[in-house]
Amino acid sequence: MNFVIIVIPSRMKKIIFAFFLFFTFLSSNYSQVQSPSEFLPNYGKQITHYHQVEAYFKQLTEQSTFIKKQKYGQTNEQRDLNVYFISTPENLAHLEQIRTNNLAAIGMSSQKTQTTGDKVIVWLSFNVHGNEFAGTESAMTVAYELVNPSNVTTKEWLKNTIVILDPCINPDGYSRYGNWLREISGKNTHPGLTDREHMEVWPGGRYNHYIFDLNRDWAWQTQTETQQRIALYNQWMPQVHTDVHEMGYNSPYFFPPSAEPLHEFIEKYQRDFHTLLGKNISAKFDKENWMYNTRERYDLFYPSYGDTYPTYNGAVGMTLEQGGIGAGREITMSNGTNLTIKDRLTHHATTVLTVVETAASQSEQLLKGFRSFMTDFRKNTKGKYATYVMKSNPKLDQMTQLLQKNGIEYSYADAKQNAFGYDYQTQKEHPFAIEPNDLIIKVDQPRAVMTQVLLEPNQKLNDSLSYDITAWTLPLAYGVKGYAVKNSIGIKTKSAIAIPEVNVPATVYAFHIPWNNRTSAQVLSQLHQNNIKVRSAMKEAIFGSTTIAPGSLIVTKGDNPKIVDFEKTVSAIIKIKSDYTVITTGFSANSKDLGGENFVLLPAPKIILFSGKGVGSTEFGSVWFYLDQILGYPVSIVDVDKFKRIKLHEYNTLILADGYYDFTEAEQKELSEWVKNGGKIIAMNGALSLFEGKEGFALNSYASDDEKVKAEKDAADLELKARFLDYGNEERRAISASIPGAIIENILDKSHPMAFGLGDTYFSLKTDDRHYSLLKNASNVVYVPKNFKSYGFVGHEIKKKLNETVSFAVDSKGDGKLIYMVDNPLFRCFWENGILLFSNALFLVN
Template sequence: MKQLFTCLFICICLSLQAQLKSPADFLPSYGKQVTYHYQVENYFSYLVQNSGYIQHKPYGQTNEERGLNAYYISTPENLKDIENIRQNNLYNIGMGPKPAVAIDKAIVWLSFNVHGNEPAGTESAMNVAYELINPANTATKEWLQNTIVILDPCVNPDGFSHYGNWLRSISGKEPHTGTTDREHMEPWPGGRENHYAYDLNRDWAWQVQTETQQRMALYNEWMPMVHVDVHEMGFNEPYFFPPPAEPMHDYITPAQKDFYSVIGEMTAKKFDANGWSYFTREVYDLFYPSYGDTYPSFNGAVGMTYEQGGIGAGRAVQMRNGTTLTLQDRINHHTTAVLTAVETASWQKDKLVKNFRAYFKDSRENPKGTYRTYIVKNNGKTEELAKLLTRNKIQYAFADETKKLSGYHYQSDKDKDFVLEPNDLIISINQPKALLTQVLFEPQQHLSDSLSYDITAWALPHAYGIDSYALKKEISVKTKTEVTYKGKFEYDRVYAYYIPWNGRASAKILAQLHKNKIKVRSARKAALYRGIKVSPGDLVVLKGDNSQLTEFKQAMTVLLESKRDYEVIESGFAINGSDLGGESYPLLEEPKVLLVAGKDVNSTDFGQAWFYMDEIIDYPVSIVDLQNFAGVKLADFNTLLIPDGWYSLSEPEKVRIDTFITNGGKVIAMGGALNLFDDRPGYSLTKYATDAARNTAKDKEEAEELNARYYNYESFLRRGISSVVTGAIIENTIDTTHPLNYGLGNTYFSLKISDARYQLLKGAVNTAYIPAGYKSFGFIGSSLKKTFANTVTFAVEQKGQGQIIYMVDNPLFRGFWENGNLLFSNALFLVN
């Protein structure tokens, strides 16, 4: 009888498993309409409740309070041992303790919908999960015997919801396959990016955004061997899967390249059998380190991008070849490709495990780069760099002694002697993340092909603007785990508070002081007080300026709690330099900020400015769409931020901005916004210093067009890149006496991502310009490179009682250019 009940129980369980619903059975419009995000979560909850092959792992929340979720998929036996499997993987690459039981499995991470308006990713994620755990699919059950699948169905829930909610709201009963219908015309800013209009697919290494920070914490707890990043591209394109295109970074290993070839062959067979079009080895390279394919690759995995045509397709669209591409087609293609990746990883399990461990062993014992140790001098920005290293699980320490050393100096681009001092940051490549460390710190990256998809230089010492050195050997010095601060100077009375201006923490403190209506002064010249050396830009809060605070000392102690290097000044009398009551300490005006948004504005550049205001400095900003700009009372503001864009303002709107500046307003114009002022009466901004220079440029352009008549078809693209820069680091000479440059150092290295160039301005302050014979890192087209010399990067022009700050380059680019964050803080707060 007991055996009978056992058999019946097993039969009931099998019956329930066999009845597991597919997405098409569970969701009423699956494959015909984009699924609401809550429905996606409901479906995965249903799978978890009805199958022993899947476990839920929530890992965070978005800015709009949507859940971030991953799902572990494998056999019930493997899921029972999931923690031992995870620990065993980390232990064998030197990143964790020894597990209780050593269990080797292939670990495959699948990421869907990092771009919200590429919905076939999340739609196919549901189908992939179903097929992996579907009781009727015996093949996937075999794969899962030796494989752990970590599936993230929606990396960007906010963007996915923005797009899906919009498409749902404008959809008629039947899909419109013609491209003139509004379902193929997504409005600004679109759902591609997250809440702050950041492209999360460019954020893997920098981890600026909360979604990335939370996801990468889980990623580093697992360190998968294979990572599949599922995307969509323009709807007329065939499917892309690996092998990737050149340039491939030199640090991509032969073992990784072998897997790309295997996966390409396996996937091609499946697509051939279905008659589906595809391509490999074109467009999608492996160079810039912050993508969903490159970042995993620099962490030992086989990182892969999968691209399905679909952006702008809505529910269905007619392609150039006359066929109709449906949402269901896109789901089918992704499902087949992604399942093939899991199948290949399972089949190659032993080789994957072996190669993955060898990757970490070889990167430590036989490092690829030139340098073995990186030293970053201590200043206010070093703390932010240490946070970035921590997020990436890159090990570091701080010097606890003084020592004379010699090494490559990033800022001068040559070898120099220097002194290692206590609190300097030391990063050795003798650690598990050796190769990633080298990728992020090597001064120059080798390009095998100039046709790169993204920026080609990113060395962190230049991004953070900190004096740094690279050494070809390891060093032996006494170290400590954190920066230590000298004790505060003893004082009998409080005359003022001194706050160094040395990084984003200073800007955030200043923002809080302004929000609390506390008056602040900024030093314009160096001075010395008892034990305190004041540099230009440093902040001073005088008790005498803030008589409204009955408990001045108590209020300031609370506000400055997070800024450990502040000091109390007892007397305003300077030992050397100006007294605190002198003209070298002007009061700072409280910014009242208006940020322009809307369809003519570059959404990502707008998002970077918005994120800076909201999250980096936590300061209020009003945002207005351009269509409503005419109705805004500009007199209520004193600062106008105009991000990069393609502006077509009417003359009366331009005159309103002119009047705003003349009456004492400050405009910060970035990138394409400079076209609003280029060659306009009353402004000095111009691309050509003289009419003769303009005519010479025109003659040269006409001569090149004449020569182009003899080019063959194939050479056009290659010749075109001689006038292109996709992202290179360029040396700038800066005016260190100007408030726009306080705290930046003696030289500013800017990230140049466009060919825009303007002559040095007449009658204005050229605060940063590219000198003749400038140093650069990364690719710049040969004909373009020489034209950058003696062109302006940042400038400040006085107009009436106000001023305009011209930013040819975007200092807030992707949020990771930390010296750019400080420069923007200077523009907002210190340029009065």
């Protein structure tokens, strides 16, 4: 036997030993990375608590060098909001360089280094709807497979890819649903439908703390979760964004391509990626015999979704939908097969990993398309207009806040200039004057497309079968006069408006607070809560150089003799309203003295708001959020089935959000008597059915018996004609009588307190076909005129019926008031002029 002796130099020995130690460390390190099934004993069988989800990701970040955590905020219930960056250790070490390079390539950063090379950024969002919990369950599998040391394939993807994974956008809703499901779960599953496991209780886990649908809030950013997430999103600007959902449990899986309508601004590279992705995912689903569909229902139009918002910011945005809502832990589907949590999370994980795989393989095309989208359309506008001008108005305070949240640049005119543009309110082009302090928004900016999507007067809808509202025109939403101009306006501008500080003298007769935006209502809220007496002007009044418009608030020293240091106390409260003024005398120049009938004392509302079964969840949520967060005003919330426990005489205001209220005859009588004795009911949408056609109430669908007979005859004629219609076009025919969400012109009775501060015309966001004839013996404060103007899709049948119908009315009964709100002015709390209208109803109508 021969032996070969190899002599290794001492320097080489050290290198080999170092490599041995390195690989031993890696092996030891990676061997501790546990899969979700290893870490969580009931994974795939029961919903995972949110703290367990966080614990699982904690062990991943501790045991793997391929993942890094960043907390980006907290929910209303103080749960952490986290994202996890997943890539190679080298890429994670240069995250900040990669981020700034990405922004520099699209003109959003001046910092740029070339050391890291281009990386495609893929953002994965899970569980925006809390009860669609298979999303968060799948997020753990996705993260594991990306860092799993034995998965060589995913490591290749990560070489040129940064994955930003948000395992749960809505921890509060997820926890609400999870706690409920855990509490009602037994040892065995109940696949049959007749079990409480499949009967989620009100308000459900879909929504966040304030019962808002976070998937409709991306652009409006009314909710704290959205605000914090979008702030981080805008720091990264990914090329791909995946929004992971669930839908009804009988539905097959949905993945791109998306359905029509597709917004006309969506680019070819975004559509091409959708098509390629659809083919890649379908190949994997075909192999497993999993059912799926594409190009159905889920369109790309409304800008505030988790797929459209990224799309309008240059990414390839997409929705992924797995059947599962209402399934609980396991359910028998209509085809006889059982659907489990394991099935649902596996389908999601397979799809999401395919997204990452496809993005990694298409990184060059994605980066090229994204950069072109974000740079080429600055000067070569995709839309019709290059500049948007909003006339100076206190309501612009809220509009500019929205622009800031979305990273949209703006300035203010610092000179006068004539221009020619499209008037949003008249829908005509004509000359107008730009004056100092008018808001100027130019399309020539990094977020050119998003700017146009939010501000274009008429969004092109290439298919009327839309999944959501079809119009959101910002000047109309904010109640400001606006113009869209085709050319870029060269005018001297400034970055801000100088607001002079109010000089409060040692002795003040009264403070004047204009009633012209949400801040006015916030001030009144604080004045009431500090027991300060407040008056409101019914008509215009003039005091020296101060003109007081109807609705404006007056706080006099004479009404508040017990307030110590009146001037300092009141000015401290109202200083958030920068346009307040001081009045030194109660003697007016036009016979409207402060002590006269023109200035009425405002009672402080004592509010009760019904919640619970039968009340629309999100509609209740919008009222609650308005009172609690926007106004900061106290409200008693009571489940409607506890009506008998309420002492109505302790309240003067009752809010009935949209819903179906099953009051007994005795309860309805009690409410009616309470109103007669001075109570106020604000009834919204479906709640109006409590009063429609009832004796003693003005609300009616028809102005006369003859009108009712004609309507019934017309309906009968349509039924006869329908006998000859084909089945295939039934869905499209149905939309002729629908209005999924459009903007409708309304006439205002400007003399009524409910119209104060709204402007010359009110544009209402109408989201259903509910309509009522103009009321008799009541105040039709806001109503739709004949041949009204509109934005968005309105079915031709319903359009005819909306002529001369009421939108907001006040019905006086004894000493009290019934306020009918046919439309919801607080819809998603982004319709700013609607927020002011509701404030009028709450505070000024008495």
